Amino acid sequence: MRLTNSPFLVSVFVFCALTIAGCSEGTDKVKKTIIAAKGIDISMFAKNAFSQEPKIVDCETAEGTKTSCYQLITDGAPAGRTPGPFCPRKTSDGADVSGAWFNKDGMGDLVDITGEFILKLGDYYGDEKWMVYDAKTNEVRYTATKEACLGAAKPDVEEEYMQNCIECELSYLDDDFSRSFLIPTTPxxxxxxxxxxxxxxxxxxxxxxxxxxxxxxxxxxxxxxxxDCGGHINAHQGYHYHSTTGCTDKLMNDDGHAPLVGYASDGYGIYALKNAAGEEAGALDECRGQTDEIRGYHYHAASPSENKFIGCFHGETVSPEGPAHGAHPMGPPPHGAHPDGQPSADKPEVK
Incomplete structure (x- = not known):
């Protein structure tokens, strides 16, 4: 879907002009912050990133500030590529047919989930109980069906789902699956x-x-x-990232600054950890943010294995509709959904 030369962009320009003119509510201090802040640039998103044309709607932040938000609706799939691979199938599989996981040290790059990694999980985590493969066939145990995916992505995983490499497919999502993001038009x-x-x-x-x-x-x-892009799939969030490894990076300027990864829920940009010279961003605040004249306030993502992108929100956000991440090992259900997915009377197949 092309967003250039559309009535939508005209409305954005009109909105920005009105904001700069000082029509927004709030204190003078907040007005100056809004005017100076760099908001979302819709043109930076990939073609087909949205399942519906983005629009501006009235919204209210969790702090009670009435403002305007971009409503961004997606279909749960990353635009421009097919996710995977995730779990290896045999203990002889290499990195070319396998995915990745957090480094146990919680820093640096992700580690490849090769067949050898599966074989040595007991040594890697110092726990001899690990056995995510069949010693007779050398086949890796993985969640091979939607039912198995849902069954393994529970806080109280039953014994039949343990000792598995968890992977899910986009085909497991409901036909009408969608995600809606409400992000302030200006931070x-x-x-x-x-x-x-x-x-x-x-x-x-x-x-x-x-x-x-x-x-x-x-x-x-x-x-x-x-x-290898640092994301996986569940039936509640669709495909989503826990790390950034460069798959969504896009340069906004040719000044050598780190590329843009995406936008935070408060509207500030999130940039990669390293700049064009391979240097990590320095002098970051507690939220992993800093300010420059070109980008204004912005974040820099943590290293892939830190299990976070930013440390906190510098700006106000709209309250999330569902529970905080953590209700499920693979992610939370949406507001009002059954906490364990759709129950099934049949036991799912687990390979």
């Missing part, structure tokens, strides 16, 4: 930094998710495999 400086729930949206339309509950995942002797 509003918060009086106090906010706790991170849904971090934001990547430039391919996928959710930038809050921290995965790694202890619950590993405690069930499961691995919630990512693809």
């Amino acid at each position: 509003i400086l918060a009086k106090n930094v906010g706790r991170v729930h849904t971090v934001g949206i990547a430039l391919d339309g996928s959710e930038l998710s809050a921290a995965a509950p790694v202890d619950a995942i590993l405690g069930a002797y499961t691995i919630a495999a990512f693809d």
